[in-house]
Amino acid sequence: xxxxxxxxxxxxxxxxxxxxxxxxxxxxxxxxxxxxxxxxxxxxxxxxxxxxxxxxxxxxxxxxxxxxxxxxxxxxxxxxxxxxxxxxxxxxxxxxxxxxxxxxxxxxxxxxxxxxxxxxxxxxxxxxxxxxxxxxxxxxxxxxxxxxxxxxxxxxxxxxxxxxxxxxxxxxxxxxxxxxxxxxxxxxxxxxxxxxxxxxxxxxxxxxxxxxxxxxxxxxxxxxxxxxxxxxxxxxxxxxxxxxxxxxxxxxxxxxxxxxxxxxxxxxxxxxxxxxxxxxxxxxxxxxxxxxxxxxxxxxxxxxxxxxxxxxxxxxxxxxxxxxxxxxxxxxxxxxxxxxxxxxxxxxxxxxxxxxxxxxxxxx
Numbered sequence: 001x002x003x004x005x006x007x008x009x010x011x012x013x014x015x016x017x018x019x020x021x022x023x024x025x026x027x028x029x030x031x032x033x034x035x036x037x038x039x040x041x042x043x044x045x046x047x048x049x050x051x052x053x054x055x056x057x058x059x060x061x062x063x064x065x066x067x068x069x070x071x072x073x074x075x076x077x078x079x080x081x082x083x084x085x086x087x088x089x090x091x092x093x094x095x096x097x098x099x100x101x102x103x104x105x106x107x108x109x110x111x112x113x114x115x116x117x118x119x120x121x122x123x124x125x126x127x128x129x130x131x132x133x134x135x136x137x138x139x140x141x142x143x144x145x146x147x148x149x150x151x152x153x154x155x156x157x158x159x160x161x162x163x164x165x166x167x168x169x170x171x172x173x174x175x176x177x178x179x180x181x182x183x184x185x186x187x188x189x190x191x192x193x194x195x196x197x198x199x200x201x202x203x204x205x206x207x208x209x210x211x212x213x214x215x216x217x218x219x220x221x222x223x224x225x226x227x228x229x230x231x232x233x234x235x236x237x238x239x240x241x242x243x244x245x246x247x248x249x250x251x252x253x254x255x256x257x258x259x260x261x262x263x264x265x266x267x268x269x270x271x272x273x274x275x276x277x278x279x280x281x282x283x284x285x286x287x288x289x290x291x292x293x294x295x296x297x298x299x300x301x302x303x304x305x306x307x308x309x310x311x312x313x314x315x316x317x318x319x320x321x322x323x324x325x326x327x328x329x330x331x332x333x334x335x336x337x338x339x340x341x342x343x344x345x346x347x348x349x350x351x352x353x354x355x356x357x358x359x360x361x362x363x364x
């Protein structure tokens with residue numbers, strides 16, 4: 001019998017790199033198919049306890065899934081409707097807002113003319129040129145947005161179908177995963193599936209709690225300062241804040257712009273200060289206690305995967321990157337060959353100090 005072929009290290013490394021590149025390319029090309037399925041799977045995992053609760057009480061499985069999915073859609077539509085009402089109020093006062101923007105632009109032109117000793121007519125012509133360019137680019141952007149929105153709506157209607165099917169065939173899917181492994185590994189497989197389910201559920205519940213807290217804090221502070229559309233801006237800021245790391249920065253921009261236009265620069269500065277205080281409270285207290293404790297991913301890896309997810313899939317990638325990385329860590333922690341990678345993804349032990357010697361021993 002011939003000995004097993006032993007590949008050199010550089011050959012193994014080349015094969016792994018080529019495989020990873022091909023895998024990433026497939027993920028990018030098929031994102032319109034893969035991303036909705038991942039979203040549907042996550043939603044199905046969150047809704048499965050409700051389905052299990054109903055089926056244990058002798059409710060037909062199809063009926064139980066239908067009730068659960070209907071309640072989920074009803075809650076989602078209610079939230080969207082409430083936001084739409086706020087948006088309609090915002091649109092009703094849009095002409096007034098445009099007038100304030102023009103007044104603010106005129107005052108800025110006058111300030112720039114006095115400050116830099118340039119004729120107001122020249123500054124005005126430059127502003128008009130840029131405004132025309134922005135409007136032209138905006139028209140193209142709106143057209144692209146309408147086209148993209150149409151395709152997104154198609155996917156949006158497909159997600160409930162995916163969720164229904166995943167919940168209906170979840171036992172069949174679990175049996176399929178079992179058949180990929182030997183019987184002695186069933187316990188390990190069940191442990192991975194159970195841990196994955198707990199992580200996804202607890203992470204999303206944590207995000208929901210964080211969003212509710214941030215919506216209350218944002219809206220309350222904006223109302224106290226006297227900023228227009230405080231509730232709408234506060235809720236939208238909380239939703240955007242769900243995006244790891246970059247969401248908090250983006251959420252500050254709209255209320256600052258509204259404060260500059262409708263109030264004064266000093267009020268805008270006050271909004272920035274208050275939002276920074278809220279963000280500090282969120283990053284140091286809410287996220288570690290409510291969200292980050294559920295996934296056990298260290299901050300360095302979190303930043304890297306968020307940026308990578310955004311580059312790969314855009315906005316959906318930034319949201320999905322953390323829970324997907326947490327799931328990958330769970331899988332790595334249960335496979336002996338890749339346990340070091342699971343250790344790399346996780347939070348470093350706080351009670352162990354590593355020595356600088358080459359033996360790899362730990363100081364007590």
